[in-house]
Amino acid sequence: MKNNQKRKRLQPLLLVLTALLLVLSACSSGGSDGEGNNAPANGNGNGNTAAEGTNANADADKPELKRLSVWQGEDYNTYPVAALLEEKTGYPVKYDMLPQDKWQEKLNLLLGSGEPYDAVTIYADKALYSDFAQKGALVDLMPLIEEYGPNIQAALTPEMMEAVKVNDKLYAIPDAVTYKVNSSILIRTDWLEQVGLEKPTTLEELTAALQAFKEQDPGGNGNKNVPLTIHGNQPMLENIVGAFGMPNAWNEVDGELLPRILDPSYADYVTYVSDLYEQGLLDSEFVANKDATAKEKFSSGQAGAIIVHWADIPALAETLAQTHPDAAFEFIGALTGPSGEAGFSANSGFDRLTFIPKSSNHPEEAIKWINATLEEETFKSLAIGEEGTHYKVEDGAYVPIQPIFTDERNLANNYMSGVTEHYPQYWQARVRKNPVMYEAFSFLNNEQPEEIQITNVLGLSPFMPTYSKNNQQLETMVGDYTIKLIAGAESLDGLEEFRAKYNAAGGEASVNEVNEWYANR
Template sequence: MKLYDNRNSKLHAVWMILLVMILIVGCSGNTNSPSTGQADGSSTDGKQDPSKKEASKPKLSIYVPSNVEEFPAGTDLNQNEIVDYIENQTGFDVEWEMQPKENVEQKINIMMASGDTPDLIITGSKDIYANLAQQGLLTPLDEVLQQFGPRIMETVPDETWQAVTYNGSIHAIAVPQNQRATSGMLVRTDVLEELGLAIPKTLEEYTTALRTIKEKKPEMIPMLGGAADGNAFGNISSFSGAFGLGAKYVVEGDEVVHTYTQPYAKEFLTYMRGLYEEGILDREYPVNKLPNLQEKMVSGGAAMATMDWVNAKVITEAFLEKNPNAKMELIHPPVGANGQFGYQKNTPVRVYMLIPKASAKAKEAVQFINNYMAEDVLNVVSYGWEGNHYNVENDVVVATEAAENIRYRIYYQLWDSEKNFLNRVTLKGFAPFYFPIMDYSTYTEITNFAPPIEEVVENTQTLTDLTNEYYIKIITGALPLEAFDEYVDKWNSLGGAESLKAINEWYAGFNA
């Protein structure tokens, strides 16, 4: 007796094929290696065939900051292996849009006013966040974070949440700070050696070194400064820190003070005015912008300037390429009479992720970021794929030549850790410029821990413009030193006193 007829034999064969397919799909899983195929239609290098994208994936639009990196031929912001990998791992179909290099706040304001907004805006600007929060244009996120953002809630410390809590509700996904260093004093140490000068540390030693350079090297600008970017402290902040002006609002005793209107601010102005009168501070200080300072340092025409660690690397490498026997180093900033020195610490919030009310996709945006925070995704966005773009040697990430092909991955670094940041600093050759200055950020700008304070937001631009005007004019001699008292009176009357009172009212609760 036959157990199967022909039809049953054919049916059995079909069932066997289906069973094998089910087993293949069931056994395949997500991986961060480009050498393993994906069951969702992506290729072995992490790319996904557009014709096989899942139609059911929820869609999100994300507005990310601009950068200098370019995309290889055949790829763009929305077509590359990093994008495909992020979509596969998070389960979201993302449309990426890049912010302009300039007038970002203006562009965002126009979008928000029109109601045609992205679902998620990524910005490092507290001003943009504060402005939109106060206008009621951002979605309160407390409930959706609790329901759909467990990784986010576990990762972000309380002090970071406090900075994005407005009217009792969280109004941004806050990415914690992952950097400790900001700036240092970039100095032609070969010039110091030539003149028999020790590397200075105290304010007194710096003054002696600057005057000696002025006397012995008259063709060289002893110290650069640039105020034309809208900041009177541009590239002279090493010296402001020596006088107690490392941050604008600091805690002294039990209250917050505005350092720029304190008596020691007048001492700073007196000192800098003296340097300008002696021809030590660059005569073009009022009109210099960063490119001017870079050019003067690279050309060898200046001895020192305050620089952040990124620009310090760019300048030093360009200078040493032309002058291989010279020396240019970041050294300790000047220490003032009371032992104070340094620069403002980085804010507790590195990045603000804003969800406009107009998008109505708060849940999806939080879910996406929560999924994105998986270790595999963070590693790929930071380094690429192990064995292709990097290798791990003695617990150290070592980039391969192939990593240069995915430098654009920086556009997709939405979340970060200090560990990954320090790895990248080393990988990209910034270690000699970042690590030596890690202890120079000594001043806490207390308002960085505050939510948007209405009086502060309303008055900041007016007060900033006022400070820049008076400080630049006093330093360059366009106004007498006595004008400082006039500046203090104007600062108080134009909203400064009102802002400081509101800050102290907030601080009383913060410090309770």
């Protein structure tokens, strides 16, 4: 009886002690983040572990990050990859995107206003990026990567880091290019058949084809017929500019690199394209055309040819199939110019750059998040999805399962901040997701002779302060001038005067700096 009463008196005390031990055990097993949320003991100081990429619940109190990225046709926030990355990394992210046209201007405005983006991904405009870095607008990433980014370090080769560094500091995480040739002239082959012509192989044959499109009206458009359409931010026309020996922004002339405006062939190129315009063979509205406007003219059956990236093929093909079910089209191979030259610009270096602005509210968390996205299984799931659901493996190649691959991974590359060493293999599935697109890609990258794929040697060049400071302004200056020449608003009689202005604005100094590197590389 006494023992029973004693046990009854001890029970409340035991309950209190048990509760206290549970609390102490929870604290010692990982500590608290300061707001009552427990975190694993082997974290990095913020409740994150090396396996965080596969544990969405590692830290329920991670801040919402804000990311700005390149334009895409769907809302970043509702596309399936956004939810996948939040699940895998535990970080909620609010996505904004740049406009399709004149995105550099919008980016300048946003960064100039101090918009607090935690990560910004742009096309690999190294001159624009280095300008931001020199102006003190970006965070030096190397200390953060060394502390929080082992996966990022593994993804960057020494050559990549040297090519991206500005004044010996790393301000961006690059995505290496995975293919060489981007674009060419896409032409309606059913129109060619109607006018009795083969696919052009020379500039002379291209002119003849466009003249036939105008005069014989194979599309049935009457006076609304457009032989070749482009948009107003397209002064250097892929393939055509290569036929004048200027496939890249800078090309070798007598052993040194020269920008197109100083190239002896520049005047010949402008003369040819402006002649197309005067004859009505180039879209009379091209100056006002947006990228989407030009594509609509082609996909609606109004235009017989357009200059586009091979990745644009699926959307164009889908719309054209609805408007003109019997339509057929193909890319034109490298055209030979009057001096026997031909060439496509061959990519080297980087496709995208991701940086963290100084205005970021969470630079350390942004690096941790990027590092988590590069955890191999997370990155693979981001890039191509899950085996058996989004892709299958056939003869060692990743093959997409449709339509779910396109529905849920078509835009996956826009969510990447750096790529792992296996991405070139994963990427096979991306390019195979549409047979028409793969055919176009393969034609430009696998079927064109290697000698006409002219490598852009500046793609992996180191930071050059004068070139980087001046290049964006100079490129805009030359682009605007070239458009005016083609449209007849300026005359080539003033070319030497413009070249003098170009050199005075930093062109001469840039040429000297670039060629000092080129001679000693």
